[in-house]
Amino acid sequence: MRTDITPIPGCPGASGAPGEVVEPATRTLPDGDALPARHHLPALPPSRTVLDVVVPVHNEEAGLEACVRRLHAFLTGNFPYGFRITVADNASVDRTPQVAAALDRAYDEVRAVRLEEKGRGRALRAVWESSDAPVRAYMDVDLSTDLNALLPLVAPLISGHSDLAIGTRLAAGSRVVRGAKREVVSRAYNLILRGSLAARFSDAQCGFKAIRGEVATLLLPLVEDTGWFFDTELLVLAQRAGLRIHEVPVDWVDDPDSRVDLVPTAVADLKGVWRIGRALATGALPLGRLRRPFGDDPRDRELAGVPGGLARRLLGFCAVGAVSTLLYLALYSLLRTSTEPQVANAAALLLSALANTAANRRLTFGVRGRERAVRHQAQGLVVFAVGLALTSGSLAALDAADAGASPGSELAVLVVANLAATVVRFLLFRIWVFRPGRARPAPASRPSSAHPATDTPAPTAPPAAPAPGPAGHDERTRA
Template identity: 75%
Template sequence: MRTDSPSDVLPSRDHLPATWRDVPVLDVVIPVFNEEKDLGPCVLRLHDHLTRTFPYPFRITVADNASTDRTPQVAAELADSVGEVRHVRLDQKGRGRALRAVWSASDAPVLAYMDVDLSTDLNALLPLVAPLISGHSDLAIGSRLARSSRVVRGPKREFISRAYNLILRGSLHARFSDAQCGFKAIRGDVARVLLPLVEDTGWFFDTEMLVLAERAGLRIHEVPVDWVDDPDSTVHLVRTATDDLKGVWRVGRALAVGALPLDRLARPFGDDPRDRQLTGVPGGLARQLVGFCVVGALSTLFYLLLYSGFRTFTGSQAANALALLVSAVANTAANRRLTFGVRGRDRAVRHQAQGLVVFGIGLALTSGSLAALGAASGDPAHSTELAVLVAANLAATVLRFLLLRAWVFADRRETSSEATAPAPTPTYDITHAHDLQNPAYDLQNPAHDLTAPRDLTAPHDPRNAR
């Protein structure tokens, strides 16, 4: 799983200026493999639709990933005859690989892709990209599972699609409705920061991108679509489903262990109203209290179960100390992730050490309560011990929350305030007309080497991206 990520945050969303004319605003990528029959009619139909309905300059990029039929020749002929069409040739298969290559090199501020069969009605294209142009959203997807969508397809594909999205909701807690619809768009500035985190190069690519974007707090816009199944589709359902499930397991495991630095992307924009500081109102206090109470209730139950187990073979003081120690480690880890939103392994040891100090205070309170009980009644009943421990833990809980918020995880709030400061918005040289005289995009050119390190912090110049 990739863990490299630029250290800066994404810029604030801005509406693209209405005077943008020299650089294509929208780059629609059509990834293809052995589509010599459908490619020509598809591209011409899409070009006609964009010419009639899209108010900004656009480009159509045919991303041929290692076709073995006449697809490269057809794509080259289209690029020669239609000014807004270009052709990219890759030597390896993989839809994700093709999208990563073209999107990473594109100079367009809005990037999209669609399947070559054009199963999705093209009238949804403008609603798809409009929120990205306006700056309202970061990604946009077409959804065949929205209530107002109109879909024609067989029961087998319907079942597989709904089952897959249920798996995503249950395992990765995804909130978007349709991960597999081949009709998506993303802002270029977001893509340059998000794509380095996406590992898959095949059909799971866009699902992984959506899951990571959602976990990072990016806004995903959904558009209901009209969709008609292509009976001649070459997608291998069983193999694709197997690869997708492997991807779900890989991403879920990485998220569970904090292997992805999503905290660097969290709350990336300076225009989020939740980031506005109000005098006298501590940020996130209500949410932290709810999270702390939930974690505290579960920790208390865990502690009581441990105490009862340890008490069967040791004294009350030793059982109390052991139960508190184990539950304190679990409590600190749970509060770190769920209550205070700290992800990754940075300062994890330090937080646990500070948590043990808080544990020591809780130990002193509960042990003192047990000692006082023993002095008062000699040999108290087990139920009485539990009641006293519950009362002592309630007193210690308030102090624990204050210490966690003000001392253990105080650095988290400082980091968050720094991370939410808006980074400079990338600038585009729109005075330089885009050269469409040479539409064939040569990936063998060292200037177009997509495997070379990219400086994602530098201002974007479309002349260097082509």
């Protein structure tokens, strides 16, 4: 599905041509890794747009003009780079289009566009995809967030330090004024995200976010939601892809006129959490294509005398090992009631070894995607054979010493033998199965045109994504 962004009649388009229809980027994914290494944006003349701030609106005729005038005055007096303010009107039925058109005519830096379908996520995706600015942001029309946080929000993206940046109302340094109901809802929602999707960002729904242009080009086609869940889905996918998310504590004052219907929105969000969790669990999302090239991360570098990530991997391996040991003992105890010790041991060890290899592959050694997954499991079976020899030999020795040993004695012997097998397993995983490796060859250079704003190679045009979901709710600040 394609979404057209049409400048409101009488207003210039992105390039200044009256009546121009701005087409968003084709929603296709590139072959291979396309994100370049992060770099500080080059010094650009004030006439070049560095930041595109989107203000999504729906039926906001009363507050739109004051918002844009205040934002424009702030950026003119305080922002040291070229900027643009894009008013994204999605299906308003009041005078919002006329107000936006008047602002477009009054300010060279203001652009008004119109979408015929409702949904904040749909508006943000469409405008961000069509923008040529190297940094793209958005904020709610009520300007609940103090604008002094804008430069700290986008500075890490301009410098190349981070990929996305979000304002947070839940950090220790934030100063927030709002009612108890919205506070409880907001914190409960973020607890759900942490528990179900392992989210590490603190505030998914604060209407104050920014993203680097090349990241938006590749990440947005993977985001399906077109309403309020858009922000959460964007952040979860970025985190799972290994992108860096910068958080800025903000001063935030609740808008008493917020018209968000909390119950339907909460239900839609929970459905989105379930959909994303299922897609991540099945590996349906090609997140590997969003990774930075080898060498961009300092953890890629090999330093003499410094084994990369040893402590972290050892802790992860111990955690996975503890869980798989409990699984192994539970399976052995269950199978032992109906079969011989050696058969029960082999079956329990095989099943737990398959789960152990898959968990260590993803959690301990950070290997994602399906590439070489079968080979890793085959190598894991060789490691399993070593563990089987140790545990089976221990059981045989116990039987030779005491033919009538109790099940408790068998379990004690197996725990000791399994600990020895665990040490061997970690060494084999580290130096053989998931070997940290030799430096990856640099990808072949591909001819490409320069990015208009950064003079860096433009990312390949991205793959068709699923059609957008149902439209979102009212375009106001939410909990």
